[in-house]
Amino acid sequence: MELQTLTYIVVGATFALYIGIAIWSKASSTGEFYVAGTGVHPVANGMATAADWMSAASFISMAGLIAFLGYDASVYLMGWTGGYVLLALLLAPYLRKFGKFTVPEFVGDRFYSKGARLVAVICLIVASVTYVIGQMKGVGVAFGRFLEVDFEVGVLVGMAIVFVYAVLGGMKGITYTQIAQYCVLIFAYTVPAIFISLNLTGNFLPQLGLGSEMADGSGVYLLDRLDQVVTDLGFAAYTAQKWPTINVFLLTLSLMIGTAGLPHVIVRFFTVPKVSDARKSAGWALVFIAILYTTAPAVGAMARLNLMHTIQTGPVGEATGNIQMSEVPEWMTNWKTTGLLDWEDKNGDGRLQYYNDGNAEFAARAEAWGWKGNEMTKVDRDIMVLANPEIANLPNWVIALVAAGGLAAALSTAAGLLLAISSAISHDLIKGMIAPDISEKKELMASRIAMAAAILVAGYLGMNPPGFAAQVVALAFGLAASSIFPALMMGIFNKRMNREGAIVGMLVGLTTTLVYIFWFKGWFFIPGTEMAPNNVDNWFMGISPEAFGAVGALLNFVSAWIVSKVTAAPPEHIQHLVEEIRVPKAAAPAVDH
């Protein structure tokens, strides 16, 4: 069957499934809307959390990043998984015991302050909105490429789907839909990876294939071969560290703390029945995340090797060692039309040369062979996962499946973020501050309206991404790491922490991190307003803006501790509250509110 027809069928079938689940699980109370009535089994909740967490970026971009960064991409692999250890050990069980609906609600109650709650709401909304823009854009791109409709039409279809199941079902609908979406996305990710691993190494498990010998009978390990192939062409060795150690260290730490501080992830642990389930649930979430995250390094390395072998077909430096322009495989010409892959015969020899012409020593040698610069003028990292099935000559249904998987990843993350935004508005702003007497029915209505409004804003921004769309990841993680995570942790582990300390800490962490990011990326990301060029020579102690969240978190902890020492201790009932959330017994269910 033709690829486009197949893609329509597969994507259409998955969408019908999501909507069916939404109708079956319609939310009827605010409890079900915000936290799915706390009746979700830990394994199911772990699966939903994994789908919530793994966005279009994890599914589409991460393996591409790994392919081109090699070892340095370990920061993403460890950073985006290690945060779950912090969540499970430091936050999840206590926030579940606290038994409320939202993250700002905990901050507001624990620090007996509407001001603290408001700061938390602002951090939450900024972090979530910036994050959701990327998801809507991902939906548009995936539709545009596979269904051959306009980008805007793709975003609109995505908005409509999310609207149906998120507005109707709330957390309950989202949770059950996300379970289905997890199955779709993990199947779509692992099937091509298994085929490719089998092909290259004869080992069907990609995690083992990456450490195996090549299947070509040479007896050379795959990673050694890859190091050889890339260094022969002037690139840095795949398994070698290229970034400064301090930056690798702090970026990993920032991503871990940021992961543990992202509100749409934390709120998932409010939805399990018991405190002991909250501990286990984080473990299950990480199991389901690890399936993708341990496959990704194999996908990245194998894609890089396949790409290098496709172009450099023979020995480096021999006239016949490079592929002829007329013989490039079909997937290359397919991707050329999207503009994400491009080449140019600079030396007019009718063959393609792909090498690192930024490496002066190698470029000089290459010139002696008659090479006149790298001819692969554009290789977008994002095509790696999407092109993988085509590179490995897999059947069309696998390609259609990858399209559905990418959409599932983007939609499930978008829905989780939109719920976090709408509950912050309806529960924390409207019920918590503006109209405390609002009835449950009206609050439910308000949260549905807030959700619909958030979808419209996200869709608009997805279609007209502000110039800073590519920079938002640094911002979202920086905010979560420097403000939300320290506030939550001190609220649980430091009984003496008071309102003054928490507010000063959040503001200090937030301000220093924002200023540092804006300093190198422009104030509010407006081009031309950078205070210094964004490179390692100007960074403070070699710390990149993306890695500064950990420093912001440290400043938050220190300033909060100092201020709390010189101001009055929190009132008796707050200290009692902290003692209560530290033990699981008599956990009030989240619906008793």
Added chain:
Amino acid sequence: MSVDKSRQEYWRRNLRLVSICLAIWFLVSYVFGILLVDTLNSISIGGYGLGFWFAQQGSIYVFVVLIFFYAWRMNKLDREFDVHED
């Protein structure tokens, strides 16, 4: 033992368990995967350098095990101090 004393002891034991788990968390990712990566890469397991393996595979497996280990130990501790849920 009074309820207060027993709860203090429970919390102290919890903090000790958290510290042990976080020490392992730090060791496999930051020490093995980042700070000592070059040294460990001189040891190979299959085609992987050990440091590279920890950075891209091993640390993730250890994270999973750590969370379940902590959950298991805490459930035991909850019962020991009679603060478990019904």
